[in-house]
Amino acid sequence: MAQAITPPRGMRDFLPAEKATRERALGIIRRSYTAHGFDEIETPVMEDIELLHSGLGGDNEKLSFSVLKRALPQAEIEAAAAADDAQQLADLGLRFDLTVPLARFYASHRGELPSVFRAIQIAPVWRAERPQKGRYRQFVQCDIDIIGEPSQLAEAEIITATLATLDELGLEGCTIRINDRRLLTAMLEVFGFTSAEHPQVLITIDKLDKVGEQGVVAELRERDATPDAVDTLEKFFHRITTKEFNPFGVRAITKALPAGIDPALIADLAALAEVVDPARLHFDPFLVRGMGYYTGTIFEIAHPDFTFSLGGGGRYDGMIGRFLGTDVAACGFSIGFERIVDLLQADVTGATDALLLLHEASATPAQLVALKTELIAAGTRVRLEKRTKNTKAQLDRAAASGFTSFAFVAPDTAAAADLDVKAI
Template sequence: MANPVNPPRGMRDFLPADKSRREHALSVIRGVYRSHGFDEIETPVVEDYARLHAGLGGDNEKLSFSILKRGITPEALAAAAEQGDVETLADLGLRFDLTVPLTRYYATHRAELPPVFRAIQIAPVWRAERPQKGRYRQFVQADIDIIGEPGLLAEVELVTATSQALAELGLAGCVIRVNDRRILFGLLAHCGFAPETHDRALITVDKLDKIGVSGVVEELRGIDADAAERMGEVLQGVEPALAGEGIPLTRDAIAAALPAGAAEDGVANLAALGEALAGALPAGVELRFDPTLVRGMGYYTGTIFEVAHPGSGSSVGGGGRYDGMVGRFLGQDVPAVGFSIGFERVVDLITLPEQEGPEAIALVHDAEVPFAELVALKRELVGRGHRVRLEKRQKNMKTLLARVAAEGFTRFANVRPGIAGADELELRELAG
């Protein structure tokens, strides 16, 4: 028997029902974001190799797909690979996220954009992941970003828009975990970690959900044993609250979860965010402070977010403030903050609503019905706003009708020669 023909590892085909689910989710997300005043943009799927490897993408840069320059010979490829000199081979690469392209886009078009630019990007990205459940080499990201607003209003707008999108997708039980990078660095300094070790230490703290407090402390001992013990005490102090109802985003609750005097700027920022969002989120979405939230991207400079849902073992969204990225292209600082819904994880959690709008009708016709009559019937029904499909009659009608019902058709009609118009059709309900 021939081997099945599959798509490349880490990439997927989508059957009609799956595609319908995805398009429904995209429509909801896009509609909510537009209603909140964001404008959709589009960028190329490729960017310059140097830009994709400029240190803006964190660890994702290591997972980027590079595109060979034209005319590279097998001999040149082998020689460059042996020397590890990729830049002599590639001048372009597939985008691994939508943030790096956005910063380039803003730098290119800044003169044509408003002072505060609210962007929607919903598009596929590519990473050379090791394929596994929930991790793919091609996947869709759904991002909103605000560039040019330095104040807390940007974070407020992002959280309210994202929370409404999650609610309208039907994802009850979402928790938006919030932290501030300044709090993280303040905690590290309080525990005694030297500034030059902070990035290494945060990589370890970010593993807390996988290796637990004891595992984090053990790894941190390799950086500074005394500081590791003090960090362990902090983590043990907040662990019960994080495992329970979480820590409310209020000044008193945030201060109680942290050592006295740690990262006052970050505490004030999050307390103000919690106050601004009090009572503003839809039912089914909660806001919580998590002092252990790191987010892997090194470009975050302030507030960071991550969305948890009980139906997913991984986050279903995240983002944060990245004030330094745009300035890398413009030579001057430009404030920026973004929030991304993890589309591939979200789409697996939602259920499609009952079909609304135009009715979907299957015209089951005999083989001898003239094509002109079929076309005329279909044109008339489509003109009335219906979705119409022609299906040739089969011996096993039960199987045919079950299939078209599963594909979203709600009624059917038998078509025989001589039907003069759609009003003569006897439309019957299809069992769902």
Template sequence: MPSHVTPPRGMRDFLPAEKRRRERVLATVRDVYRSRGFDEIETPVVEGAEFLWSGLGGDNEKQVFAVLRRGLDLDAVRAVGSPLELADLGLRFDLTVPLARFYASHRAELPTVFRSVQIAPVWRAERPQKGRYRQFVQCDIDILGEPGQQAEVELISATTDVLDALGLRGTTIRVNDRRVLLGVLAHWGVAPELTDRALIEIDKLDKIGVEGVATQLRELGVGGDDLAAQLHQLGEATFDSITGSAPPAWLDAEAAADLVALRDALPGATLVLDPTLVRGMGYYTGTIFEVAHPDFSYSLGGGGRYDGMIGRFLGTDVPAAGFSLGFERIVDLVELDGADDDGLAVLHDKTVPPAELVALQRALLAGGEGRVRLERRAKNAKGQLAALAAAGFGRFASVRGGESVDELQIRAIG
């Protein structure tokens, strides 16, 4: 027998109580998104190599769990120079690339403007650490086919409604636009071929700070001695500072107008301008946003507009925008209302015939009970009832045989 029987690193088992908690949170997410007119879809856990390594996933493409081609033996594996030559499939690293492939496959069967929900696990072969896993659940909503700002407004509105329904107060939405970032880099004189690398460095601000990013950018030949001061000033920009009589020289006026219009269209949400927000995925083309909470240094979700992705698969450009919630981070923060103790346990002697027990269970369910467990009575009644309470059973009834539903004496545990 193996000495270690734990899950693979970065992956987890969930005991029944935690699984129930996760499902209750997911049910809230689903209900809110469904009420806003989004339709749930499902895609395979694996996608073709031509999609996963298409150049749209940024650094996440380096973290794909590749699936070896069938029929390869060890000698063939050793003879191949590049690992990608061995794989024709891989586990999905997010839900956006699969959605783009899905839409390209089924466009004729979908409405002109398609509002999608997909809630499912994804996999990334990165180094596990606290709060970062190799397998985790994403909750995505996307709107495909809507070229105007209506898409962003609906996505942010629906997501803030989910956060409110989960009781997560005090969240803000940090917003930016890729056009603003490109304007900043052009103002600094960054060569076009260095744009992507410069954005990668700016995206590290929360990890290595202003001085660290300034150092990395100088190594690319970006900016001068005052680059750290410029980065700091950039991070302090607000909606008020870009709408004044003297907007910053780096500001893309059209993008700024769109961001202000987005803020004005969402009076119920708190939008904060952040010109340093990058979002690491390489497929974003316009507005980008992240959910921030004052008690946490990390974001609780994010997304943006990615108008160029579906055209890569379909051959015809389709406007698209999406918002992804970080479920693994959110589920630990949620305080669920109401105790999870709605179950009824039927404790029985071993002499009660199984057919009678099953008939009693069916009658209880037909009478309105939502959850009924049949369990043989243990000698340690106190320990048994404590275990049942921990499993979500707040009531119990004892049977010795021959009782009808009306004769059961149902009592609370505890």
């Protein structure tokens, strides 16, 4: 039996119709973000291994693909094997996200960039995931970031641009779940968790949508978290709540939090409602975002038809300072392109007219190329195909590739005006 020939696990081929849908979506995203004043950049697919494993990428560092050094001496290979440390054999690695490369990019080119830099990055990234539906080893990320703006203007611009882009893509009903890492920290302190416990407690709370409230409480008890703090958290989970009429604001945020949180932090987050439609913002006190580099506002894209998020981001003011020695304000948002593109209708026409020319074997190259050149000059997408007995199958395939009309090329067809164009 012949062996199946498939792409590597977790990676995919895209047929023409699929590729056209993806490119259409990417075109909309680029146009929308560009209209909001962002500039596209490009970084290498590989970065130095020390950068990728510097603690900036959180758990994603464990999923990075490493690239072996060239011409390694056998002794060095054996030493690494004996120490069970394959990483010392690598000097480069494939990027696992676009945020770490952006931080390095900004540090490299700061003098050539404006004081407030608005960046677009759209590119593939690689992670050594366990492949499953919706989770791949190679996938595209679509990021926008604002570097150098410490005020809430950065969050407002990024959220507004992202919502506008989702609307342009035709994804109706998207809202933004929003929280602040400072509010999370304050909440854990009110519950009674020690500061040393905070990282692990947040990791457990981040599983809330998967294991539920009781699952979170059970795991915290198993990990020997402060018993009184776990009891307080459990009581908070079971508190009686009433629906808040105001969808997002000081009152709604205050009611969703335990007593004792600094009102200034609440007012700071609620101020976003002055810029972004509050009906599209939803405060979630237990939104964590697993990356440890977030320092302030965090957010995710929610859609009423799906339990998973369609993207996320937040403020990460401390990351770039790791390179420059001084902190630089930064905030970013990443659209989950692979999830979103699967939700889009396969509108792949790409042009107002797409015409299939079906010709006989007797047609000459000069005749066909002249026709095609004339039609393309008039703004029509054109494909030449030799007519087969099963014309219906040809038309079906063409329609799947975005062609909207067809015409037969007769031996005496000399110009586009001679064609009898019909809709597919």
